[in-house]
Amino acid sequence: MNVRVYVTPKKGILDPQGAAVERSLPNLGFTGVSGVQIGKIIDLTITGDGLTAAAAHEQVDDMCRRLLANPIIEDYTFEISEG
Amino acid sequence: MSSAPVRFGVVVFPGSNCDADSYHAISTFTDTSVQYLWHKDTDLKGVQAVILPGGFSYGDYLRCGAIARFSPIMQSVIDFAENGGLVMGICNGFQTLVEAGLLPGGLIRNTGLKFVCRYVNLRVETIATPFTSACQTGELLRIVVKHNEGNYTVDPETFARMQADDQIVLRYVNAAGDQDEGANPNGALDDIAGVCNAARNVFGMMPHPENSVEAGLAGGADGRKLFQSIIDTVLRAAEVTA
Structure with missing residues (x-):
């Protein structure tokens, strides 16, 4: 199964990179932009005999909580697709 | 009174670069x-x-300290x-301790988006720790910072409990000892440079005390x-049990 994990700065925590980009957009004529946040995408593949979607979901959630994201400073979501 | 030396260990991760400085600092005692x-x-x-030294453990991949936290020694x-x-984390060591959940909060990118390398003035807020x-x-202590992700952050509930x-x-304070936006090198919440856990035996700080141990040199x-605080604490504990 193909997994795409999205990691973003936790809501309510200032993202210095996002803030810098947000400040530069008006210089290009893009006004009214707010809430710029810069995160990362992590792609991975999981295989396993008889791996169910539910079991894959549980595994990915666990790896996000323990390593791929730091829940104290980051939020995460992910998508799983058969591949 | 015990005269046995106080035994320190300095952890070496791949990418640590202040391990030798920490080793040297301790050996000056x-x-x-x-x-x-x-x-x-x-x-x-x-x-x-145990000292967790500064550096770029595991290349700072994923997040600073995130991979080091799962190493066997950790x-x-x-x-x-x-x-x-007693565990003291300096800079990358501090980042590793928050990743490990041994200290509250997290360390994110400096608000200025730049690696900062300069002297700072630190105010000792509590001496009720084995490290101070x-x-x-x-x-006031004048020592250096050198980091890119030293911006300490923590949720309001935890912050209130920590206070x-x-x-x-x-x-971080100015030369007069007062909190001042210009004295904060990285945007850290409430100018926080170092914190301990609730049990007070784990301590992390972004600045580098190991670079300021020899009068007459630049640091x-x-x-x-x-370091003297740690030594005193261990020797006092040895006296109590002797």
């Missing part, structure tokens, strides 16, 4: 012994205090800390008191 602890080992070799350091052992007991409350429990150990000697 007469009543210490120090050895390196390799990241792949699990044996803490009977040390009484599992032993976590057990050691949970049993009351040789200081005076409110004392109530006297866990804010060091703050000065203001970092000595932090």
Whole structure:
């Protein structure tokens, strides 16, 4: 199964990179932009005999909580697709 | 009174670059012994205090300290800390301690988006820790920072609990000893430079006391008191049990 994990700065925590980009957009004529946040995408593949979607979901959630994201400073979501 | 030296261990991760400085700093004290602890080992070799040094462990991949936190030696350091052992994390070591959950909060990118390398003034906010007991409350220490992700952040509930429990150990201040936006090198919440856990045996700080242990050299000697505090704490504990 193909997994795409999205990691973003936790809501309510200032993202210095996002803030810098947000400040530069008006210089290009893009006004009214707010809430710029810069995160990362992590792609991975999981295989396993008889791996169910539910079991894959549980595994990915666990790896996000323990390593791929730091829940104290980051939020995460992910998508799983058969591949 | 025991005259046995206080046994320090300095963890070496791939990418640590202040391990030799930390080792040297400890060896400038007469009543210490120090050895390196390799990241792949699990044996803490009977040390009484563990230093997690600065650097770029595992290339700072994913997040600073995130990979180091799962190294074999860290599992032993976590057990050691949970049993009351003294653990001090400096810079990348601090980042590793928050990743490991041994200290509250997190360290994110500096608000200026730049690597900062300069002297800062630190105010000792509490001397009720094994790492600051040789200081005076409110004392100023002038030492260096050198980091890109030193912007300390923590949720409001945890922050309130940390304040109530006297866990804010060091703050960035100006030369007069006052909090001042210009004195904060990285945007850290409430100018926080160093914190301890609720049990007070685990301490992390972004600045580098190991670079300030020799009077007459550029770094000065203001970092000595932090190491001296650890030495005093271990020797006092030995006296009690002797």
